[in-house]
Amino acid sequence: MKLPSLQQLYYGFRNVIKRFPLQFIFAVAATICWCYYIHISDYRYHSEPNEKLEGHLIKAIAILNLALTLLLALDLISERNQYLPIKKWMLRVGGILICAILYFSLDPANYSADLYRIFLFAFAFHLLVAFAPFIGHAKMNGFWQFNKALFLRFLTSALYSAVLYAGLAIALVAINGLFNADIRWQTYMTLFAIISAGFNTTFFLAGIPTDYKLLEEDQSYPRGLKIFTQFVLIPLVTIYLAILLIYELKIAVQWQLPKGLVSSLILGYSVFGILSLLLVYPVKETAGNNWIKLFSRFFYVMLIPLVVLLLLAVWKRVGHYGITESRYILTALALWLAGITIYFLFSKKQNIKVIPISLCITSLLATYGPQSAFSVSKFSQLSRLKRIMSSTKKEDIKERPAVIRYLVYTHGLKTLQSFTKKDLSKIEQKIDTSDTYRYSMKEKKVDTALAIFKVRDERKYDEGVNIKLQNDENQVLNVKGYDYLIPINQYPNENLIRLNGADLKIERSNLNVSLSINNQPSLHIDFKALFDQAVKAYQKGELKAIDKKQAYLYPAKLMTVSKNINGYQYTIVLTTLESTYYDDNRDDYFWNETTTYLLIKKL
Template identity: 80%
Template sequence: MKLPSLQQLYYGFRNVIKRFPLPFIFAVAATCCWCYYIHVSDYRNYSEQHEDLKDQLIKAIAILNLALTLVLAIDLISERNRYPLKKKWLLRFGGLMISIILYFSLDPANYSADLYRIFLFAFAFHLLVAFAPFIGQEVINGFWQFNKALFIRFLTSALYSAVLYAGLAIALVAIDGLFNAGIKWQTYMTLFAMISAGFNTIFFLAGIPTDFKMLEEDHSYPKGLKIFAQFVLVPLVAIYLAILLVYEIKIAVLWELPKGLVSSLILGYAVFGILSLLLVYPVKETAGNSWIKLFSRFFYVMMIPLVVLLLLAVWKRVGHYGITESRYILTALALWLAGITLYFLFSKRQNIKVIPISLCIISIVATYGPQSAFSVSKYSQLGRLKRIMNSRKKDDLKEKPAVIRYLVYTHGLKTLQPFTKKDLSKLEEKIEGTNNYRYSKRMNKVDTALAIFRVKDEWGIETGLSITLQNDENQVLNIKGYDYLVELDGYPQEKTIPFYGTDLTTNKIRSKISLLINHQPALQIDLKEVFVQASKAYQKGNLKAADQQQKYLYPAKLMSVSKNINGYQYTIVVTSLQGTYYENDVHTDPWFETKSYLLIKKL
């Protein structure tokens, strides 16, 4: 395929800026964010600040994608209805404000629910572009021709972008090999970002049809689409159907509930079948294409038992484990398929616009409100947790940590407030305010919840609260006034040191550090007791976060012990203590990672 000339690219570029100014700006902004993300992703610059910046850049790219598709749909509506410039910009401003609100209200890095919301909005807004110019218009052929043009333009843009990137990447490899230029991987990724997010998007926008009236009068049909549907999609549909029919027979014979995998097969059958019918829609009435009507009727008739099977599969999962976002979406798709099947079996209109419009509405409805996927899922899992919280059944004990982990990951620690008098919002804010990495923060939230509710994890081990304590006066060991220093090994080990005719023996056994003088006990610090008291202070929010990752300051006097013996002062100082606190204390002899020293002063 011939690549576009520079003149064509220039005119297309200028036309996009004039016709779609805001989508053009969003495409450029997304490209810049992606390039900057590549720059800060260098592992040598890895830090908490870089992780937060990367999260913000990823969110910015996602929201810019939403803004581009939403404002593009608004521009297409304005073009089709020939709105005046003032009204057009007012609508664009409305789309921009919606995008800004989404940016500040969504936090996909910390809450899985917001990640689902972004995907649902993206799906809905892309569907909106497909039918936006035809809202209120009874023009089916124009709608099909418009989406055909978008589909072909998308494939063309992808092909041109792939060829352009491959050519430029090979040129960079040649330069690097011939001139030892030292081109880094970031250069290749930046080039990929500029072509895929910048060139590809702008090239696609330049090919969006402008004359909607002419689309309705256009009855051209690419033979390639018919061939693709007839010899690729229809055979795939037949394969999926054959597998599903054999599986239904197995269910009927063995009288067992369907497995979860069957949902994917049914959705695959539905997607390929509906797509093949959409691709051949304009020629279904032409001579020689009677197979299309037969296939359409057969496809939707076979959807009836498959939808029943899909609903049974969903009901099996929901009945055992309650509703989650994925099960909500699967249920919504099953009900949508049932409605679409009945519509195309019994409706005389056969309006294919119903497909994208209904899917768009369902996606929007699932994002916010009491009927949304997230509200329904949250209350379903809270109800499930309430039902099993005080249960001692084996299955319930196994389910509790999974439910708690889901609620914390998806909706936050504060979601569990009905089950405790502790201020979980305050605890969550404290964890968010630490210098820990995002993964550590999420794990801390889960560990805190499991510790508060005294729940064991899936492996039958009580999940504790992991923190690191730093001596607030000895982050750098202060040896002023002491005459001798002995570094104590952090691993279990007994070590004897001759000291002016005296044998000093230091011993670390799991949770205790001991000093023996002439093999007689002289001094001891119990690390377990220190850690238990510190962990309780942490849960009450009384520990101050240190500057270093995952560390909290703890009073020096509580991390050291001293004793005067035979004219010498012996002091054991713990400068760093890391471990896990188990509220039920089922681990009677825990192991701690420590940095500790023996200081000696002659009196």
Template identity: 55%
Template sequence: MKIKFPSISTLWSSFLKVVFRFPLQVLVAIAATIAWCLVVDTSKRTEEELILFLCTCNLALTVLLTVDLYAESNKFSVAKQWVLRLIGLLICVSLHFMLKPAFYLADVYRIALLAFAFHLLVAYSPFINKGSANGFWQYNKTLFLRILTSALYAGVLFAGLAIALVAIDGLFNVNIKWEVYMRLFAVVTAGFMTIFFLAGIPSDFEELDKDDSYPKGLKIFTQYVLIPLMTIYLVILLVYEAKIIVNWELPKGLVSTLILGYAVFGILSLLLIQPIKDKEGNGWIKLFSRFFYVMMIPLVVLLLLAVWKRVGSYGITESRYILVILAIWLTLITIYFLFSKKQSIKIIPVSLSILAILSTYGPQSAFSVSKFSQVKRLNMLMKSNEEEDVKQRSAVIDYLVDRHGLTVLQPFTKVNLRELEHEMELKDTAQYRYAIKRNKIDTAYSLLKVKRTEYAASFDYKQFEPETGTLTDIKGYDYLIPIESYNDKFSQKIGNVELRVERDKQSKSTKVIVGDTVVDFDILKMSIEATNLLKAGKLKGSGGKFYLPTELLSIVHKVGNMEVKLVVTTLNTTINADKKEELDRWFNYNGYLLVRIK
């Protein structure tokens, strides 16, 4: 058997077909590829803008694909199709300017929900009010297999090209930097993989209704891997439910995740076996499909109990709102498939996409409901003098400001928070978003006169390192002595002279003693300077780690006939380094003493 590889002309012809069929999608893929390549070496501010643009491209790709597939299946004219495309494009451009994920964590959730909803729209847009169940299943099977094939091809292509670059780097000393590999990854995934996937999307939707093929590999995977795993998880969950009944205790929070995981993979299994579940010779598959929703009844009850426990104790947040919605959806889906005589698998993606879209904006959205719930909870906590309630205040304030901004706390102060927040965000040209968000939270604590709990203060924990990394320049010095955070006192003989080191936990300084001469290396001052630079947005870094110029992490003193230089390689402190009570919990450092004999 000969394997015939496609010629260059065939590949070019296929590419042109994709361009003519999905012109805007190809442009979006190219734009996303360029943006991803630029993310690699840009400033923090630009990086955040590019990442938002990448998210918008993802939304635009699915929205435009939904529009085109709907227009194709309904045989719309070219003019009508372009009108729909422009409407879809306008929606995505509007979302790009409305969303501010760098400032509000709530918008990160919105992007995720919109992406989920728009991907589901692609799954059923050609079959809205038309097409058979078989055509719908064959269409989604094709998309599913095409995604897997695209990922496989992209993975092999990237690995092959990356190995080639490594070989060139090693053989010819080209010094290929890591940024090149990241750009290559962007081109292969955002560019090649997207266009390759688009090339495999079915175009004849009526022909899909006549297709009754079923991949043998899919049946084997579902029957002998997925369904047995689901059965094991079901047994574990049912035994746990029996334990709850016997001990008469409320379920743990983890159980809700396990039930949802079981439901997702169980429903996926049912969708995968839909065309063959009633055929002869598939007894195990038929048994699973018949009893899956029956066995979901006790699990749904357990899920609703777990949700009630979490919401009743701590109010609603975005994640708990999504959990509540999924629990209600799962309950209704279970009832539908148990009692409906005319069952349609199309209801699964349709209902999920509608719920996801409804959860993004409006008074019923996850963000409006959770904001109302947590503001109400904070109001209750502010009026209470119970020790446990006082401790919970800071966690609620952090949550509200982080997700919804400073203005959400307007009911608690007469200060115009909208104007104040606007002034803070105008300073974005001089500050990183992190510093602005930190200032908002600090302002909230000050206005509400709330003291941070230890839990809230732990988020202020920061680590500073030199820009040069672990590389320490010892040129001009005779000795190098390690300074470890666990070793408070030690001595070192240098010739006939004894050098002693004592770390003072109270003053946060390190004393170097030679004979009768004592010199203090003020690490506290170094820590305060570092955190002030961070608050001013002048440091690079992410998460809890930031980088300082080497000279700011080193101190030089003369001790007798020696010059001693303390070089800090890791400084762990808090954003409030000037507050002793917080510093005592988080302060430590490692480094070296460099000694030169004069």
């Protein structure tokens, strides 16, 4: 790979500004927004964070990315079809208007649905760039060569950007270490933003092909690409296939529904397989490459049972929990895979442009409209909520808060308007203007919905009741008559002590404290058992309160254990034991703080 000279970089930069002026402006604007976001984040712990401003900056970065890719696709269409400047600018203005509408209509900071929409639009617009110059042009070689050039340019841009960032970051580390410059993490993040959003984007744009006729005539094929496909991608596809076939056999034998993880494996198999076929597409007709045709047919034949398995995995989740955006997308991908499989198995044309075009259309259809992921998901979950709100089954009652939380987080509080006569739009607007923190705003909306529908959130964190037990005879430790006092650390540890010829080992854990003498277990106090016994007394109202801070006197005999061994009396005394009692009886975790001593006296 030949490194570009400074002159080449300069000409490339100048050509980008001339060829893609708006895209360059969007890249610079996104870089500025990102750097400013990093800057205001620096004061998060020094002043009240302005989350609304941060939300606008994040949204601006996302929309600028959409604008860059959409206008890049439109400019490529204009170039290929040699549109007049006025028509070219009309397309550009149309693209800018679309992105402006998206900016003012989307609110990803408050609604998860809009976050999904941004990802879907970004995916669709990136796919649009791949085939935009070849709309209405049937030749496949130019399409493949164009995307090969984009793919290699993307890898080159990523490599150059990574090396540049690493070099400059190491230089900053050196300056910081040698000159005590106090360079903070914000500087490194700003540098990363400038290189990844500014330099990387500009460098990539400079390498986009311009001569489409030359692409049609180009018959070159990188040998390394074939080696990479044949010895890396295809073996990976084979491994995925073997795992999936064995799992499918297991399902058939045990006659059980598939697990959710199988969806990821099938999609991984599909992605690697389709990518492998696309990378070797130009050489499939050349001599000695009959294995490509064989692999192509074998790949799509094996997709048939896997698509069925994928649909079963989705149906298992949808049948019980209804449709959500992620399950909708998974279902759409499964149906798309089924369509692609049928096309490449039975079509004689084998038009590879079908892959990005169909994926792009599928993504756009999922963004807005009655068929979109959000309309279908909202309808499904509202129907589910209506059913479980009228149900008296225990499992349905437990599911109510989760469905309400999903609808509020994803679609907003007003989505639940059909369930109440209260004006939820006004309530939501009031909450939005009363709090600057996004998380607390969302939680207030959820709490409001739960209160309106009189639904108890079983998943709500149980803060519990803090109880502090104090030894009723040793609130202040009485050491009269003892010869030695050894404090026992409240944190888990192990102490080895040699005293008067005896080896003492004190072991402290979260659950207990124990003493071994000459490797023989001698004394033991179980904190968990002691506290559980105290909780029962607390529930019955039998504990004597010391103050209003949940401190209680507890019998000394229950907080003390003593034993005479070889002419010595060993006593472990707890003066305090503090922990938290939970209504849901959590047995998997026991937190405590203790004040514990080992007392020793010679008999």
